[in-house]
Amino acid sequence: MLKKFWKPLLATSSIITVAPIAIACNNTSNNGNPDKDNNTPTPAPVVPPAPTPDPKPTPAPNPVTPPTPTPDPVIKNIEELKTRALTLMDDIKNKKFSEIPAALKEMAPLIKEIRDYYKDNPEEFREFTKLVLEKIANKAVKKAIEKFFDKYLNGKDN
Secondary structure: OHHHHHHHHHHHHHHHHHHHHHHHHOOHHHOOOOOOOOOOOOOOOOOOOOOOOOOOOOOOOOOOOOOOOOOOOOOOOHHHHHHHHHHHHHHHHOOOHHHHHHHHHHHHHHHHHHHHHOOOOHHHHHHHHHHHHHOOOOHHHHHHHHHHHHHHHOOOOO
């Protein structure tokens, strides 16, 4: 008789023991998702970043180029060349002694043109240099300018 009583009791007791475990495993705190673990927090929803506006291309900075010197107009008339050279010499005589070599260097292309004009007659070029030197009163400056013209009289360009 006990056997008859224990069999149904055992069967019910196993259902009673298994039922709480099944209920515990089917906890509703995981929002009804049985794949989720109850102890992990629910991650925040992923919000895509706001679209960034297309960057406007910045224009490349213009490189600063020094102004190109304007070439002097070609002067064919020797008298114009001489007048221009004498005017430059007037400017040079008013400069400090230390500024004269740089001023003469600026004048060199003009003197070279005059020298090339007189290449067949160097004596006329010498006369022109004397005319220029008459404008200069300072002996040291005169000496420096004579050397400058002698260099061109001898045909040396440097």
